Amino acid sequence: QPVVTQPPSSSASPGESARLTCTLPGDIDVGSNNIYWYQQKPGSPPRYLLYHFSDSDQGLGSGVPSRFSGSKDASANTGILLISGVQSEDEADYYCMIWPGNACVFGGGTKLTVL
Amino acid sequence: EVHLVESGGGLVKPGGSLRLSCAASGFPFSSYSMNWVRQAPGKGLEWVSSISGNSGYISYADSVRGRFTISRDNAKNSLFLQMNSLRAEDTAVYYCARDSSASYWGQGTLVTVSS
Numbered sequence: 001q002p003v004v005t006q007p008p009s010s011s012a013s014p015g016e017s018a019r020l021t022c023t024l025p026g027d028i029d030v031g032s033n034n035i036y037w038y039q040q041k042p043g044s045p046p047r048y049l050l051y052h053f054s055d056s057d058q059g060l061g062s063g064v065p066s067r068f069s070g071s072k073d074a075s076a077n078t079g080i081l082l083i084s085g086v087q088s089e090d091e092a093d094y095y096c097m098i099w100p101g102n103a104c105v106f107g108g109g110t111k112l113t114v115l
Numbered sequence: 116e117v118h119l120v121e122s123g124g125g126l127v128k129p130g131g132s133l134r135l136s137c138a139a140s141g142f143p144f145s146s147y148s149m150n151w152v153r154q155a156p157g158k159g160l161e162w163v164s165s166i167s168g169n170s171g172y173i174s175y176a177d178s179v180r181g182r183f184t185i186s187r188d189n190a191k192n193s194l195f196l197q198m199n200s201l202r203a204e205d206t207a208v209y210y211c212a213r214d215s216s217a218s219y220w221g222q223g224t225l226v227t228v229s230s
Contacts, residue, residue: 001162001177036216038160045210045220046152047159061218095160100217104150104162104173 002028002100006107011085013115020110022079022096028101035079036097037070039090040109046095052079088114117141117219119211124224131201131228135172137194137221145169145189147214151196153207154223163209164196180206201228 003025004007022037023051033074034053038046048061052070060068067084079096094105123135137149141212164175165186173185184197194211208223 012182034216038217040160045223046212046217047220048218051216093159097160097162097217103176104165104215104217106152106160106162109159 001103001105004096004098004105004107006096006110008108009111009113011113011115012083014086014088016086018083018090020081020083020112021073021076022081022107023078024077024098024100026077028077028098028100030077030079031074033079033098033100035070035072037068037079037081038095038097040093041055041091041094047051049081049094065111083112086112086114089099090114117213118212119219119221121209121211121221121224124209124226126227126229127201129202129228132197132199133201133226135196135198135209135211136225137196139192139194139211139213142213144187144192147230148172149187149194149214150212150217151185151194152212152217152220153205153209153226154210155204155207158207161207165215166194198202198226202224203228 002025036051037049040046050060052058071080093109094108120138143161144156148167150165166185186195210223213219
């Protein structure tokens, strides 16, 4: 299965914005794929946050605050999770996921620390 | 309310077998594809297998193909994962998740493969 790359760690202070990235391998076009994002806190299952295909085709999971949003950087072949106004409760692991074909692929995850 | 409850995990010796179950409620089960996703201790998420609503489409990760079998019983709103020839590296919490977005997750069941 292809490798989807996420930085192992990131940090943000409360009230700041956090930008988490999900880089696809060169043979998979970010523009052609939905990017799904999940949040996982210790001892809990993952929680679906949102999917992003384009600015006109995206959606938040049930009960997910609107300060979570997605975007893409086509030049970097990267999906992006943006958390506006980071709160202490946002400290967690974040995973991206794609379906590039018949198989689903998760990124390695990013641990977000709220300073 | 969507509810997914996994069961069947436990301690098994290398080479042994185990059958996991996922009981679903709160949605029309047969209308949704289902997935198994696992997480080794301290590691990230790894997709294992998916099955369409009518069982007509099934896919597996390379790491489990030929050893694991996914199935479902729509009359009983249940998803299964038959795991054979288990290895130490299959040790993980196994989650069932609904649909291609993995929009809902169960709490997981722990499988430990050890002699």
